[in-house]
Amino acid sequence: MNRWNNVGMKWIKTLMKAAAVCLCANFILITPVMAAPEGLDNAALEQLIRDRTATPAVRTGDDASDLIMNAMGLLGVAYHFGGNSPTSGLDCSGFMQYIFRRSMGVTLPRSSRQMATVGEAVGRASLQPGDLVFFSPGGGGISHVGMYIGNGRMIHAPRTGKNIEITSIEQGYWSRTFVTARRVKH
Structure with a gap:
């Protein structure tokens, strides 16, 4: 399959x-x-x-399809710690900064922990495509962010040695380490 x-x-x-x-x-x-x-x-x-x-100019509006379209266009881009450019690589928060700036003209804070204070809190059962999803992989507070794309999946820049990918947040590692979600609008 x-x-x-x-x-x-x-x-x-x-x-x-x-x-x-x-x-x-x-x-x-x-x-x-x-x-x-x-x-x-x-x-x-x-x-x-x-x-x-x-690359087309930034589109305004909070349409989740713009966010997802721009994010999907970066599938396979290498993870690079501290990276904020598709040409040199992106880390998780750099990826979200890049997508939100390009798609909505919204400037997000640089770290995932700071991003988790932006926008409106969203319950896990109320996730919509385009919502930011936050994780605590090491148990010491929020240190990872991705974007929910629907069907229980997110797109994210996972870690060194990996590329931007789509993965499930409904089971396994990402389900266990999920902390919160935020909906960012203009």
């Missing part, structure tokens, strides 16, 4: 830099191939490609 079937979305498998990658089909727009304009030298053509593939 394909492990992605449990997420509740359709997935497309593609190749990127010779590695198989699964992308959420709900957030992919298939467009026709465009021919390069005539008369462009390599530098101008490369700039045109960069312009057309640049």
Whole structure:
């Protein structure tokens, strides 16, 4: 069984830099191939490609689909302690900062412990996609954050040696270490 079937979305498998990658089909727009304009030298053509593939501008609104779409686009990015950029790697709080700033224009505090004071408290039974979920993996207070994406799952940057991934919060390790959740709005 394909492990992605449990997420509740359709997935497309593609190749990127010779590695198989699964992308959420709900957030992919298939467009026709465009021919390069005539008369462009390599530098101008490369700039045109960069312009057309640049990350879209920040969208406003508290629509959870924007948060999830931007987060899913970073699946597979390496964890890097203290990281706050997809190019150099992201840690859990850097990942959430990046997604909320890009999707909603909201600036979150840098640490997961500080993030757990932002927004409105949400009970575990009331989680909605886009809610921040907080954990105490070592038992010494909140030290990890992810984003709930629905169906009992979160997307997060887990730890050194791992990449941004989707995992269940309803059983096992993440269920046992769950502390609280917050809903952040504009």
